[in-house]
Structure formats: C-alpha cells, structure tokens
Amino acid sequence: MNIMNLISALPGAAAQGLIWGIMAIGVYITFKLLDLADLTVDGTMCTGGAVCIMLMLNGWSAGPALLVAFAAGLLAGLVTGVLHTTFGIPAILAGILTQLGLYSINLRIMDNKANQAINVDKYDLLISLRYIKNVPVYKNTILIVAVILLILIALLYWFFGTEIGAAIRATGANLHMSRAQGINTDVTKILGLMLSNGIVAFASGLYAQYQGFADINAGRGAIVIGLAAVIIAEVLFGKLGKNFALKLGFVALGGVVYYLVLQLVLWLGLNANDLKLVSATIVAFFLALPRIKDRKKGVADNA
Amino acid sequence: MLELKDVRKTFNPGTVNEKTALNGMNLKLEAGDFVTVIGGNGAGKSTTLNAIAGTWFVDEGTITIDGKDVTKLPEYKRAVYLGRVFQDPMTGTAASMQIEENLALAARRGQHRGLRAGITSAERDEYREKLKILDLGLEDRLTAKVGLLSGGQRQALTLLMATLKEPKILLLDEHTAALDPKTAAKVLEATERIIEKDRLTTLMITHNMKDAIAYGNRLIMMHEGHIIYDVRGEEKKSLHVKDLLQKFEEASGSEFANDRVMLNK
Numbered sequence: 001m002n003i004m005n006l007i008s009a010l011p012g013a014a015a016q017g018l019i020w021g022i023m024a025i026g027v028y029i030t031f032k033l034l035d036l037a038d039l040t041v042d043g044t045m046c047t048g049g050a051v052c053i054m055l056m057l058n059g060w061s062a063g064p065a066l067l068v069a070f071a072a073g074l075l076a077g078l079v080t081g082v083l084h085t086t087f088g089i090p091a092i093l094a095g096i097l098t099q100l101g102l103y104s105i106n107l108r109i110m111d112n113k114a115n116q117a118i119n120v121d122k123y124d125l126l127i128s129l130r131y132i133k134n135v136p137v138y139k140n141t142i143l144i145v146a147v148i149l150l151i152l153i154a155l156l157y158w159f160f161g162t163e164i165g166a167a168i169r170a171t172g173a174n175l176h177m178s179r180a181q182g183i184n185t186d187v188t189k190i191l192g193l194m195l196s197n198g199i200v201a202f203a204s205g206l207y208a209q210y211q212g213f214a215d216i217n218a219g220r221g222a223i224v225i226g227l228a229a230v231i232i233a234e235v236l237f238g239k240l241g242k243n244f245a246l247k248l249g250f251v252a253l254g255g256v257v258y259y260l261v262l263q264l265v266l267w268l269g270l271n272a273n274d275l276k277l278v279s280a281t282i283v284a285f286f287l288a289l290p291r292i293k294d295r296k297k298g299v300a301d302n303a
Numbered sequence: 304m305l306e307l308k309d310v311r312k313t314f315n316p317g318t319v320n321e322k323t324a325l326n327g328m329n330l331k332l333e334a335g336d337f338v339t340v341i342g343g344n345g346a347g348k349s350t351t352l353n354a355i356a357g358t359w360f361v362d363e364g365t366i367t368i369d370g371k372d373v374t375k376l377p378e379y380k381r382a383v384y385l386g387r388v389f390q391d392p393m394t395g396t397a398a399s400m401q402i403e404e405n406l407a408l409a410a411r412r413g414q415h416r417g418l419r420a421g422i423t424s425a426e427r428d429e430y431r432e433k434l435k436i437l438d439l440g441l442e443d444r445l446t447a448k449v450g451l452l453s454g455g456q457r458q459a460l461t462l463l464m465a466t467l468k469e470p471k472i473l474l475l476d477e478h479t480a481a482l483d484p485k486t487a488a489k490v491l492e493a494t495e496r497i498i499e500k501d502r503l504t505t506l507m508i509t510h511n512m513k514d515a516i517a518y519g520n521r522l523i524m525m526h527e528g529h530i531i532y533d534v535r536g537e538e539k540k541s542l543h544v545k546d547l548l549q550k551f552e553e554a555s556g557s558e559f560a561n562d563r564v565m566l567n568k
C-alpha cells in the first residue's frame with residue numbers, strides 16, 4: 001500500500017469523475033427536476049460511446065461524433081418518454097424496456113462486437129487517459145472536460161430559465177398545477193427525458209474516448225453512479241448554495257468525489273467489482289435517509 | 304358563457320367501487336355570473352369543476368365554454384379558458400419554485416412556451432404591484448420559494464395566478480376550507496375584490512352556507528350528481544341558512560349531511 005500509487009492515480013480519477021459528473025447532470029434532470037427515475041441511462045451510457053467510437057473509426061472527427069452521440073441519446077429518451085406518457089407505462093418500466101432494447105441496438109452499432117477499441121496514436125481523440133500527464137496544457141484531458149462541463153452548465157442554466165425550461169421544472173414540481181396552467185405535461189416529460197439521455201450519451205462518448213474503447217457493458221449500473229453523484233452533491237455541498245448553476249456544478253463534483261473514493265477503496269485492496277456493492281449500499285442508505293429521519297422523529301414525538 | 308348539458312360521469316364502472324358522481328348535470332352560466340355551490344359530502348361538486356376543467360373526460364353530455372365545445376379537449380388546452388383554485392393549498396402552486404416563477408408560469412397560460420426568457424424584469428414590476436393588492440407582504444418576497452409560505456398566502460397567490468390572465472371562468476373549490484377563520488375571511492375578501500374588478504364568471508364551491516348566501520348573484524345546491532335547487536337575485540339575498548336546509552330536505556327527502564358544513568347563522 002504505497003501512498004504514491006494512490007496519489008498518482010488521483011488525476012485519472014478526477015478526469016473520470018468529471019466525465020461521470022456530466023452523466024450525473026443528465027440523471028439530475030430526470031431524478032430531481034422531473035421527479036422520475038429513468039433507467040434508460042444504463043443503455044444510453046453505452047450507446048453514446050458506441051456511436052462516437054464507430055463514427056471516429058470511420059473517419060469522423062471527435063466534435064461531430066460527439067454531437068451524433070448526443071442525438072442518439074435524445075432518441076433513446078424520446079422512446080422512453082413516449083412509452084411513459086402516450087402509452088401510460090410506468091416510468092421505471094418504460095426505462096427498463098428501452099434499456100433492454102438498446103442492448104441489441106448497441107451491439108449492432110458496434111458491428112456485433114462487445115468491444116471496439118480506438119488507437120489514441122492513430123486517431124485524434126479529444127480526451128484520453130494518455131492525455132492526463134506530460135501533455136501541453138491545451139491537450140490536458142482534465143482541463144478539456146472541465147471546460148466542456150462549464151459550457152454545459154451555462155447552457156442548461158439558460159435553458160431552464162426559458163419558458164419551456166421553466167415548464168419542465170414546473171412539471172416535476174407540481175403536475176396538477178402545471179396542467180391547470182396550460183402546460184402539456186406529456187411534452188415536457190418527453191423533452192426532459194430526451195435532454196437527460198442526450199447528456200448521458202454525450203458523457204458516454206467522452207468516456208469511450210477517455211478509455212480508448214466502446215464497450216457493451218459500459219452502462220451497467222450507470223444509474224447508480226449517477227444517483228450517487230447527485231446524492232453526494234446534496235449531502236456534501238447542499239448547504240453551500242441554492243443557485244441552479246451551482247447545484248449542477250456540485251453534482252459534477254459529486255461524480256469526482258465518487259471516483260476519488262473509488263480509487264481509495266481500490267488502493268485499500270478491494271477490487272472494482274466489489275465497489276458495485278459498496279455504491280449500491282451507499283445509494284440505498286441515502287435514498288432511505290428521509291424515511292429514517294421521519295421514523296426517528298416519530299419515536300421522539302411519541303416519547 | 305358556460306353550459307353543461309346532461310353531463311354524466313361514473314367512476315370505476317363495473318367494479319364494487321362503482322360510483323355515479325354526475326348524473327344528468329345541467330348548468331348554464333351567463334357572462335358575469337358569480338355562482339356559489341353547496342351540497343352534502345359526495346354530492347358531485349368537485350366532480351363538476353373537474354369535469355369543466357377536463358381532469359378526465361365525461362361519459363356523456365357536452366361542455367361548452369364561451370360558445371366552444373370543449374368536451375373532448377384535454378385539460379392543458381382547456382386551461383386557456385379557466386382559472387382554478389383548489390381546496391388543498393399545496394395543489395395550486397409549485398412549492399420548489401419562487402413566487403415570481405409561479406406567477407410567470409401562470410402569466411403564460413394558453414400561450415406557446417418557447418425559448419424566450421421564462422420571466423422578464425417588466426413582469427417583475429407588474430407582479431410586485433399585483434401582490435400589493437393581496438396585502439400579505441408578498442411583494443417584497445418575489446424570489447422566495449413558495450414552499451415557505453403559509454397556507455393562506457399560498458391560496459392568495461394561487462388566486463392571483465388563476466386571474467393573472469383573465470379567465471373566461473374562475474373555478475374555486477372550497478379554496479378557503481383549509482385556512483383558519485381569519486385568513487379565510489381575508490382570502491375570501493380578496494376573491495370578491497378580484498371577481499368584481501374584472502366581472503369574472505365564477506363558480507365557487509363553499510362549505511359555509513352563510514358565505515354561499517352572502518357572495519355572488521346565484522346559488523345552486525347539488526345532490527347525487529345534479530342540481531336540486533337553483534336560486535338567484537333578490538330571492539337569493541333574502542335566504543337564511545334554515546331556508547337552505549329546508550329546501551334540501553324537500554328536494555332530496557333526506558337530511559343535509561356534510562361534515563365540513565357550517566350551520567352557524
């Protein structure tokens with residue numbers, strides 16, 4: 001347990017954390033703003049990378065490939081949204097159905113291979129785990145992801161301040177009131193799900209570049225990591241500010257904290273597979289927290 | 304202005320919970336009518352307002368607002384014509400959003416919502432002025448989250464939201480029932496002021512018989528999903544609570560039963 005091993009792993013963990021922070025912002029939109037639990041993201045967290053890597057292998061440059069990945073995410077969100085609103089399927093189930101369907105689609109996109117690698121020396125990747133140390137500043141992956149993150153937060157801050165953005169937030173805050181105010185809540189839910197999955201797929205495209213490959217299992221358990229980041233942000237930074245842009249920033253930082261903890265746990269000797277159990281436990285605990293607090297209060301009130 | 308023709312609605316048909324809530328409901332309001340609605344528990348008062356608002360579709364009959372048949376129009380489209388305040392103060396506002404954001408949402412009722420700003424600074428000034436009329440000190444708290452307000456403040460805000468964009472019909476469902484008497488009186492006062500100012504066509508359900516007599520130009524009494532008594536003008540003004548109870552017993556053959564009703568004279 002050489003402390004130097006841990007320290008040298010931290011920059012990479014920070015970069016991955018930031019990328020997953022972008023993904024977590026997507027989860028935040030459905031889970032917090034729309035009050036929906038959307039499991040589509042376990043599929044889109046693979047789709048974005050698959051689309052991005054395949055396009056780049058076919059000669060596309062990183063920027064356009066990422067935009068198409070984003071669009072693919074929008075589509076996935078559209079499917080879940082229509083299943084949920086037009087056809088009245090509960091949101092969780094609608095998400096699971098899309099996610100399952102996406103597995104086949106993702107394989108098709110990846111030419112029926114479970115993994116598609118892209119060579120960092122041959123292709124012009126926007127970010128990579130090789131661009132963390134010993135590269136010029138403008139090529140530094142942490143910096144690039146941080147800049148992308150700031151632009152994304154600025155865009156979302158603007159969007160959720162517009163008429164339609166406010167309508168989406170109102171839908172999550174009070175469905176009844178929204179309809180009484182003439183908001184087509186089916187449309188706002190669909191838009192929210194699309195935007196969320198678009199962002200997740202975009203993060204997926206970044207993550208695949210970072211790792212140097214797209215993988216069919218890339219999205220497994222993604223929702224839990226996203227939720228963990230959202231919850232960490234609330235618990236650790238919730239008191240630091242109420243501004244919407246700040247909150248989004250905190251969610252991204254939540255992703256970084258998650259990956260730093262992951263590094264620590266690995267360094268302590270657990271393996272990456274054990275971590276899923278750790279994260280599931282932590283997320284379950286924090287989701288249960290409000291109820292646990294209520295119970296305690298109930299006991300105190302009865303006493 | 305509003306016409307319900309032989310409207311029928313049965314909940315959970317074909318199950319043990321089957322309940323016919325509207326059973327040949329007929330009602331016609333002229334522009335500027337302010338109608339109070341009373342009736343026992345489960346008489347179908349709230350169901351009538353929900354039918355007008357389009358919370359669900361009715362089984363039979365037609366609903367016309369301002370000459371337009373809205374029977375098949377979804378709730379969010381009918382919202383153009385309607386302002387609503389509900390019994391539960393939680394229902395009419397978004398708790399996690401600011402006072403000004405709630406008002407801005409209401410100001411856009413019936414409009415296309417695009418990528419323009421969700422609220423402008425000109426609007427803020429307008430809202431500040433309008434909140435002053437409520438006399439609850441809300442004009443200094445535009446950016447406060449609505450969840451921080453008291454029930455009375457939330458109802459007053461909902462009332463303002465319902466009328467910010469002048470509705471064809473204002474629907475009030477026991478909107479002061481959850482408030483303490485003093486606050487209830489204040490909200491009711493504000494209600495009357497707003498209705499009179501814009502001469503709004505209004506349906507107001509109330510559990511307070513005295514209020515039902517004192518407010519508005521017409522009173523209807525509901526029982527088992529339709530109207531059993533309809534009175535207006537001078538005749539209405541001269542009513543007493545005991546007259547209403549008697550009318551009810553005559554028309555329904557049973558005793559008036561509503562656990563929230565106030566019989567105090």
Ligand SMILES: Nc1ncnc2c1ncn2[C@@H]1O[C@H](COP(=O)(O)OP(=O)(O)OP(=O)(O)O)[C@@H](O)[C@H]1O
Nearest residue numbers: 314315322324342343344345346347348349350351
């Ligand atoms: N969405 C619904 N699903 C099933 N039953 C309903 C529904 N809404 C109303 N009902 C039933 O329809 C009947 C009429 O209800 P409604 O709420 O209109 O009564 P009300 O006159 O407003 O009475 P109250 O004074 O108690 O508010 C009741 O028996 C009620 O249980």
Ligand SMILES: [Mg+2]
Nearest residue numbers: 348349350476
């Ligand atoms: Mg009722």
